Amino acid sequence: MKVLAINGSPHVNGNTTAGIELFKEELALYGIELERYDLGLNVIRGCTACGHCVRTKDGFCVFDDDGVNEGIKKISEADGLILGSPVHYSGISGTMKSFLDRAFYAASRAPVNPFRHKVAAAFVCVRRAGGLPAVQSLLHYLTYAEMVLATGSYWPVLYGAASGEVLQDTEGTAVIREIARNMAWIMKNLKDGKEAPPEKQAKQSMNFIR
Numbered sequence: 755m756k757v758l759a760i761n762g763s764p765h766v767n768g769n770t771t772a773g774i775e776l777f778k779e780e781l782a783l784y785g786i787e788l789e790r791y792d793l794g795l796n797v798i799r800g801c802t803a804c805g806h807c808v809r810t811k812d813g814f815c816v817f818d819d820d821g822v823n824e825g826i827k828k829i830s831e832a833d834g835l836i837l838g839s840p841v842h843y844s845g846i847s848g849t850m851k852s853f854l855d856r857a858f859y860a861a862s863r864a865p866v867n868p869f870r871h872k873v874a875a876a877f878v879c880v881r882r883a884g885g886l887p888a889v890q891s892l893l894h895y896l897t898y899a900e901m902v903l904a905t906g907s908y909w910p911v912l913y914g915a916a917s918g919e920v921l922q923d924t925e926g927t928a929v930i931r932e933i934a935r936n937m938a939w940i941m942k943n944l945k946d947g948k949e950a951p952p953e954k955q956a957k958q959s960m961n962f963i964r
């Protein structure tokens with residue numbers, strides 16, 4: 755089994771990477787592979803709300819040149835997903851938001867969302883304040899896509915400023931490892947499970963202004 759981790763930090767060797775590597779170490783103990791997908795310094799445009807994916811329903815974005823469609827493919831092929839972002843102004847990084855808006859919106863326009871029922875977890879890295887709003891923002895994508903959340907016994911915020919400092923956050927790193935163990939357990943149980951998932955029902959859409 756394989757987990758894909760989206761790294762929303764501009765620092766390829768920063769704190770978010772360190773957090774993802776903790777997941778990798780722990781998941782490896784359960785025979786689960788982790789691939790990191792670094793958004794890094796890529797220029798990823800925001801959603802232009804062009805409606806292309808709504809019309810084609812093919813699950814991909816009209817813009818094929820900045821790693822979003824590649825990310826959609828990678829998430830679709832993986833059994834699990836981790837979203838990791840640094841906190842920027844009490845939210846997720848701008849690059850991460852652009853990536854997630856487009857990837858999750860396009861995927862959700864397919865007749866059945868390819869991300870549906872995959873096991874997912876999220877965490878953020880922060881120097882001091884704004885961790886929880888950023889976590890909440892990541893969860894909005896995962897829950898809209900009907901993903902199965904792996905959680906821990908505290909909210910997933912790692913504290914640190916300079917690259918690698920989060921590894922000194924002993925409580926935060928323990929929570930990340932706990933989430934990874936829960937993720938492995940849920941993934942194994944879903945894989946071995948005998949019950950089919952509920953069928954996808956047609957989506958109800960209602961506008962408040964008619």
Ligand SMILES: Cc1cc2nc3c(=O)[nH]c(=O)nc-3n(C[C@H](O)[C@H](O)[C@H](O)COP(=O)(O)O)c2cc1C
Nearest residue numbers: 763768769770840841842843844880881882883915
């Ligand atoms: C543009 C920008 C905005 C930031 N905003 C916050 C913030 O709102 N609160 C905070 O505590 N730290 C903030 N930070 C610090 C980072 O969240 C922190 O250093 C984090 O560990 C960086 O993770 P990374 O190494 O993976 O990029 C900000 C950093 C940058 C570059």
